Amino acid sequence: MRRITVALTLLATLAGGTFAGSRAVSDAQKSLGGGPDGRGTTLLVVGIDSRAGLSAAEKERLHAGGKGCNCTDVMMLVHLSADERRASIVSIPRDSYVQYAADPATTAAAGPARFGKINGAYARGAGPLTVRTVEHVTGLRVDHYVETGFTGFEQAVDDLGGATVCTDKPLKDKGSGLDLPAGTHRADGNGALRYVRARHLTPPGDLGRVRRQQRLVNDLLARLRAEGALSGPADTARTVRTLLRSVRTDDRTKWHDLVRVGWALGRLRPEDIELATVPIRLFDHRVPGVGSTLVWDEARSAALWNALRADRPLTGDPRIQPVPETPVTINPAFIAVRVDEPTVADALRRNGFAVTDTSHSAPVVRPEGPPVIRHAPGREAEAATLAAALPAARIEPVAHHDRFIDVAVGTRPVEVRTVTYDRNTAEGAPVTGDTLRCPDVAATSPWDGAVRATSPTAPARSPEGAASRAR
Structure with missing residues (x-):
């Protein structure tokens, strides 16, 4: 403990600025205890959707020609456990429908409670109201706050040497300018920004986008650890100093606070980092004057916040993520199936699959054995989801097969098992971290076109949308 305190004191002294000498000793010692009541330390990290101050060239480069909302586009809570042996990163989708925190300058009788999308708290009261709102709806205390904007994010990724992005199928989104081939790639800040902003993919919406954001953060942390950028106080200090060129913090977040958190993250293994999204109950809750919103699952989200407040792990807790008997990772409604037997077709249709009954063209004499599932190469995940409903079936990939997945029923009786698709399970x-990392990182290649492999000496840019300070 004394060795850590001395190291942080030296780093704080080197940092200069508003804290040095005896004050640095005091702040470093206080930070070692984590958050209040020894329950760990919680940071709120947000990305701001603002075009203010962007030139026409920057808007074109960032594919940000639309109208910004001056609201939070990305919101992550990073909770470091009190013993610094676990980190939990929880994403809060931007369209979450919540009650905003009250303005401390007013009384409860001043007017009705205000509700809206959580990203709108920033437009109403910048960082301070965003922090208070997150604390209000989660019951957590936010110890530190970090924010950046489009160019700030781009610069941060460039300054840190790029980011790893991956996908098992091509991703294209006109809204963000994303055009990513299948595989694992090294992206620069511009490409990483397009990757984390993409929303118009399949399945659509924020949960898939949030998972991609988590994957990028997870792989970035893994690379920084592997390269030694977080291996000790001096290396971590250099990394934090680089990061602070493109992000802003609140008045309570000092340089040595970020060094301590970064150093702790550098000592964690991938399996010690948890990533999750707030469980959702309603995915398209329409509110007059607000639009389409997301409503949290009350019981499951409460269990998540309770676990963080109690400094407990999130993974493996069935109160947060119930385990259904036969879970599947793809929505059956997105899987087009042709079935050549009417009873099986009806059972799969009741299971939610998009079924076409082709029994009129079935062979007069059924082939021996269990049903056979035939699909085009590249549709293995859809076939596996269908096979979960037909546990005795054999799966056969067929070259040049069309978009349908065919079920040929044989002579054996067919069991059709009820499957459960939970979007929270599939996407959040x-x-x-070890289960979310990109595969074949060693084979990472530059992403050609608008996105390139990067150098940590990219030209500096000014982070917009981050002028205000929380608290």
Whole structure:
């Protein structure tokens, strides 16, 4: 403990600025205890959707020609456990429908409670109201606050040497300018920004986008650890100093606070980092004057916040993520199936699959054995989801097969099992970093076109949308 305190004191002294000498000793010692009541330390990290101050050339480069909302586009809570042996990163989707925190300058009788999308708190009261609103709806205390904008994010990724992005199928989104081939790639800040902003993909919406954001953060942390950028106080200090060129903090977040958190993250293994999204109950809750919103699952989100407040792990907690008997990762409604037997077709249709009954063209004599599932190469995940409903079936990829997945029923009786698709499970369940990392990182290639492999000496840019300070 004394060795850590001395190291942080030296780093704080080197940082200069508003804290040095005896004050640095005091702040470093206080920070070692984590958050209040020894329950760990919680940071709120946000990305701001603002075009203010962007030139026409910057808007074109960032593919940000639309109208900004001056609201939070990305929101992540990073909770470091009190013993600094676990970190939990929880994403809060931007369209979450919540009650805003009250203005401390007014009384409860001053007017009705205000509700809206959580990203709108920033437009109403910048960082301070964003922090208070998150604390209000989660019951957590936010110890530190960090924000950046489009160019700030781009610069941060460039300054840190780029980011790893991956996908098992091509991703294209006109809204963000994303055009990503299948595979694992090294992206520069511009490409990483397009990757984390993409919303108009399949399945559509924020949960898939949030998972991509988590994947990028997870892989970036893994690379920084592997390269030694977080291996000790001096290396971490250099990394934090680089990061602070493109992000802003609140008045309570000092340089040595970020060094301590970064150093702790550098000591964690991938399996010690959890990533999750707030569980959702309603995915298209329409509110007059607000639009389409997301409503949290009350019981499951409460269990998540309770676990963080109690400094407990999120993974493996069935109160946060119930485990259904037969879970599937793809919505059956998105899987087009042709079935050549009417009873099986009806059962799969009741299971939610998009079924076409082709029994009129079925062979007079059924082939021996269980049903056979035939699909085009590249549709293995859809076939596996269908096979979960037909546990005895055999799966056969067929070259040049069309978009349908065919079920040929044989002579054996067919069991059709009820499957459960939970979008929270598929796109936002608590997982550990080792399960979310991009595959074949060693084979990473530059992403050609608008996105390139990057150098940590990219030209500096000014982070917009981050002028205000929380608290």
